[in-house]
Structures are given as C-alpha cells and as structure tokens.
Amino acid sequence: MIESLLVANRGEIARRIIRTAKRLGIRAIAVHSEADAGLPFVTEADEAVCVGPANPAQSYRNVEAILAAAKSTGAQAIHPGYGFLSENADFARTVEASGLIWVGPRADAITAMGDKINARNLMAAAGVPVAPGTTDPAADLDAAVAAAAEIGYPVMVKAAAGGGGMGMGVATDETALRTEYDKVRSFAERMFGDGSVLIERYFPRVRHVEVQILGLADGRVVALGERECSVQRRNQKLVEESPSPAVSPELRERFLAAAVRAGEAVGYRNAGTVECLLVPRQRGFEEDGSGSEEFFFLEMNTRLQVEHPVTELVYGVDLVEEQLRVAAGLAPTFDPDALAPRGHAIELRINAEDPKRFLPGPGAIKTWVEPTGEGVRVDSGYIEGNTVTPFYDSLMAKLIVSGATRAEAIERAKAAVAAFELAGPKNNLPFFAELLENEEFLSGDYDTGIVSRMR
Incomplete structure (x- = not known):
C-alpha cells in the first residue's frame, strides 16, 4: 500500500480523502491556499503546505507549487479529488514523470474522454448508445x-x-x-x-442517470450500480440517490453492461463515472420501475464524483480506499463477481447559496451543528468559526442518508435537514425541506426539470 499521500484539493473532498488515508495508516499531506489555512482538512492532515494565494490558478491549479510540495514532504502519491487538476491529463503525466503515483485513470483515458465529440465517437464504436x-x-x-x-x-x-x-x-x-x-x-x-x-x-424531458465504474489493477472493469442525478439547477446537481427509482432490473443490466463497455474501450483504471441521459417512454413509470425507452451516453468523468458516498453506502465499499488499492496495484477489498446493492441512499449538497435563486452567499459560519443518528453521514468541509469565501465552489457539506428502502431514506433525510443547524452564510437547507415534501420527488417519477417546476 502507498505510505504517503498528497491530496491536491480542498474542502470536504480533501478532508474525506484524508480520513480514509489515516484509517489505512497512510501519512496524509494537505496543500492549501492562504485563504483556506484555517479549514479542517488542513489541521487534520499529518502535514500541510501552503501553495499560494486564494486564486486557484496560483494555488490549487499551480502544478509547480503542488509538485514542489510533494517533493519537500516526501509524498509517494498524489490524489487529485474532483475539480481543479483532477481531469488534467498533462498533470497526470507530469506526476508520473516525476516518479510519483497518480491516484486516478491513465492520462490517455483522461485525454480520450475529455473531448465530448471524441468520447461520443469512441463510445459509439464500442456499442454504447449515443444520442x-x-x-x-x-x-x-x-x-x-x-x-x-x-x-x-x-x-x-x-x-x-x-x-x-x-x-x-x-x-x-x-x-x-x-x-x-x-x-x-x-x-x-x-x-x-x-x-x-x-x-x-435535445430531449425536453429526460433523467440524468450515471454508473459508477472501477477499473481494477488486473485490467477488469466493474460497475457498482447507478445513481439518479436529475435534481439539478443550471445543469448542476443538487441531489443524488442510489439506486435510481426509474431503473428496472432489466434496464439496470443494460446500463451496467454499457458502462463496463465504455470503460473497457479506453482501458480504464481507477474510479470513473459514465453519465447517461434516460429518456422516458411516457409520463408515468410503471410500478416495477420500468417505462424507460432508451438511454444515451452523455460523458465520462475520469475522476471520483462528488456523489460517490451514495454508492459507498449502498455497496458497502470505501471508494477512496479502492482508488488507492488500484493505484498501488492491489486487488480490491470486495469480490467483483459478488457485488450486490443493499438499501437506498440519498445525498443532498449543502451549498452556501440562497434557496430560491441559488445565487452564492458566502460568509462567516456562526452556527454549525451537524445532524446525527442511524443512517446519517455528513461529509463537510467546514466547522463553526470558519468562513466560506467567494473564491471557490459554494459546496459546504454533503448530507448523506441511507435506509432499507427509499421511503425510509427520505424520512431520515427530512429529520436530518430539520436537525442541521447552520447560520451565517446563506444555505439551501430550506430548499431541501421543500423538495422532500414535493409529491413529484416523493413519487420517484421526476426529471431534470423538477427544480424549475418548483420555482
């Protein structure tokens, strides 16, 4: 296993990666901007290096500064998280050329999937449906x-x-x-x-469904179920759940098989996500979840997704640990031939934005009390006393709930949203309270237009 890991990211994802690294006995190294010096991911790391001012181009996207931090701290590997340099093929090549382990897919796969037209053509040639x-x-x-x-x-x-x-x-x-x-x-x-x-x-009514894949060290590509990601504002996700309430067992087989073909087509290694559009046949879905006519490849995200925790809870795996094992050339902790989902999980992205127009609202956090209880997990980037600055994405935390059924997960989500005490920055908790009472969402028969219909 890797012995020391530099996390080239910030906030909740850096904190989440550091948590797994420390559990595995890996020395965790954080890099941070001047603006983030007081955030939890910095203080929780075994070592931290400031790589520049608040501007991401001068810090979190500063390749030279990050590589210098890796060298000065004796890091053995680099995990890029999501965003910033995570899908930068040149960075991946530079990391490996520097003698470090890149915790992600090979640079050629990142390049192949980075251009939507090239990706579409590759997928079509591999037999993956494209629009x-x-x-x-x-x-x-x-x-x-x-x-x-x-x-x-x-x-x-x-x-x-x-x-x-x-x-x-x-x-x-x-x-x-x-x-x-x-x-x-x-x-x-x-x-x-x-x-x-x-x-x-363009399909006026469509659902956004994605499949989590993992390219193993032995060359196999496995799929760990699908995630429903149709609750969006401005084409960006707010809520994800697994499994999708729109996907029947027969459709799931086709989804997962297509995602595996997509990964195999580019020799994929490590964690990735195959995103698809699911076009319903008619307004109502059948009771067994069927009623979908066709799905199309949208894009492949060659990194760990923000919403990976719902897959972790349903499949009982730690995807960051699996990423590290693949990067180290080790077998997974699970049996790839015996993957089976259990229960239902929902993730709500807690953003520093107003709950009506979803415009950013950064500020100092005066109150921050996270909900607890059975089936409740919070992956947060902040604590009380921190300040959400305007320099980065508005995501403050991810509230993830799970239950034996979708109905149970929703009830736990309602209670968790009500119990989350947050004051200071604007936040979208009131929107989630509204969504979790919305009949369209509760029915499971919703699409990417649900938020606009609520507004």
Whole structure:
C-alpha cells in the first residue's frame, strides 16, 4: 500500500480523502491556499503546505507549487479529488514523470474522454448508445445549422471540451441556434481554450442517470450500480440517490453492461463515472420501475464524483480506499463477481447559496451543528468559526442518508435537514425541506426539470 499521500484539493473532498488515508495508516499531506489555512482538512492532515494565494490558478491549479510540495514532504502519491487538476491529463503525466503515483485513470483515458465529440465517437464504436449528433466539431455557423437540420430540433449546443454543466445551450429553431452557437463557442474559448462545438439532439424531458465504474489493477472493469442525478439547477446537481427509482432490473443490466463497455474501450483504471441521459417512454413509470425507452451516453468523468458516498453506502465499499488499492496495484477489498446493492441512499449538497435563486452567499459560519443518528453521514468541509469565501465552489457539506428502502431514506433525510443547524452564510437547507415534501420527488417519477417546476 502507498505510505504517503498528497491530496491536491480542498474542502470536504480533501478532508474525506484524508480520513480514509489515516484509517489505512497512510501519512496524509494537505496543500492549501492562504485563504483556506484555517479549514479542517488542513489541521487534520499529518502535514500541510501552503501553495499560494486564494486564486486557484496560483494555488490549487499551480502544478509547480503542488509538485514542489510533494517533493519537500516526501509524498509517494498524489490524489487529485474532483475539480481543479483532477481531469488534467498533462498533470497526470507530469506526476508520473516525476516518479510519483497518480491516484486516478491513465492520462490517455483522461485525454480520450475529455473531448465530448471524441468520447461520443469512441463510445459509439464500442456499442454504447449515443444520442443523434455530430461526429466532428461544427466548424462554423453554417455547419451547425446544417447539422441541426439533419438531427432535428430542438438541439443542444455543447462545448466539446466543457464539463460540469458548463458551456451548453438549447436551440428550438435556427434563429435560436445562431445565437446559442456564438454564445457557446465564445464561452468555450474563454473558459476551456477550445472553441469546438458539438450539436446533439435535445430531449425536453429526460433523467440524468450515471454508473459508477472501477477499473481494477488486473485490467477488469466493474460497475457498482447507478445513481439518479436529475435534481439539478443550471445543469448542476443538487441531489443524488442510489439506486435510481426509474431503473428496472432489466434496464439496470443494460446500463451496467454499457458502462463496463465504455470503460473497457479506453482501458480504464481507477474510479470513473459514465453519465447517461434516460429518456422516458411516457409520463408515468410503471410500478416495477420500468417505462424507460432508451438511454444515451452523455460523458465520462475520469475522476471520483462528488456523489460517490451514495454508492459507498449502498455497496458497502470505501471508494477512496479502492482508488488507492488500484493505484498501488492491489486487488480490491470486495469480490467483483459478488457485488450486490443493499438499501437506498440519498445525498443532498449543502451549498452556501440562497434557496430560491441559488445565487452564492458566502460568509462567516456562526452556527454549525451537524445532524446525527442511524443512517446519517455528513461529509463537510467546514466547522463553526470558519468562513466560506467567494473564491471557490459554494459546496459546504454533503448530507448523506441511507435506509432499507427509499421511503425510509427520505424520512431520515427530512429529520436530518430539520436537525442541521447552520447560520451565517446563506444555505439551501430550506430548499431541501421543500423538495422532500414535493409529491413529484416523493413519487420517484421526476426529471431534470423538477427544480424549475418548483420555482
């Protein structure tokens, strides 16, 4: 097993990785910005190094500073968490070229999946369903208009190099397409340094379902069930649950098989997620969870997901430990041929944002009391007295609940939300209290438009 691990991230995910590392007897090393010096992940690490000012480009994305910290502390491996440098293939290559262990997929897999058009084409060749769309970037507006006419409106206009719900627009006709194409292309050039644009069929009513995969050290790829991620605002997730209430046993088999094929197509190693769109056949789902007509590959996230805890609770594994074991060339702690889910888990992302318009609301934390009890887990990045600054993502904590059934998990979630005492920054706990009483959510028959319908 790895003996020392540098965590190239911050907040709740850094704290969560450090927790597993210390449980395994691995020396945990944190890097932090000047703004984060007082956060729990820094004080809980065995050693911590400041790598720059608050600006992420000068700290958490500062490759030279992070590698210098690894060298000065004698780190053996680097775990990138999610965001920042986690899906940067050049960083992965540099880490390995420096003689360190990269706790993540191989750089060539990151590169292959980093471009949405290339990823679509690879998946189609591997027999993974993809939505109707372009196989090459729409080089100009005329090409985009021609592609949309062939695909059929409405269409989604996407930044090929985008991710995290950014760089997307919907066009219902040619006039809208001309506007969205220029907007997305400009955004992509500014944010990703790549203005390539993909045109794809847009489905007005759709569910967002993803599959957790793990590429093992022996070359096998296994799937650890699916997660429902349809409660979103601005194409970004707020709630995830596993298993999905929309997925029947027959559909689950097809989902998992497709995800494994996706991983095998790029020789995937370590943890990753295959994200898909699930298009319902009709408004109501059958009692057995069927009623879905088709699903399409959306993208592959070549890292650990924010929502990985729901899979951990349903499958009884520690995905960070499994990541470390794969990186060290070790077998998993579980039998890949005997994976079986138990119960239901739901994750709520507690953000520093107002619960109506979801606009950021950072500030000093005056009260922070986490809920406890059976089936309740909190992965937090802050404690009372800390300050949520405006420099980073608004995620403060993840409230994860589990139960023998979905109904039991929901009841525990209601109690946990009510018991979570949080004052200072704006927060979205009131939204979750509302969601957990919403008939559409309670029925399990909801889609990515649920939040907009609530607002």
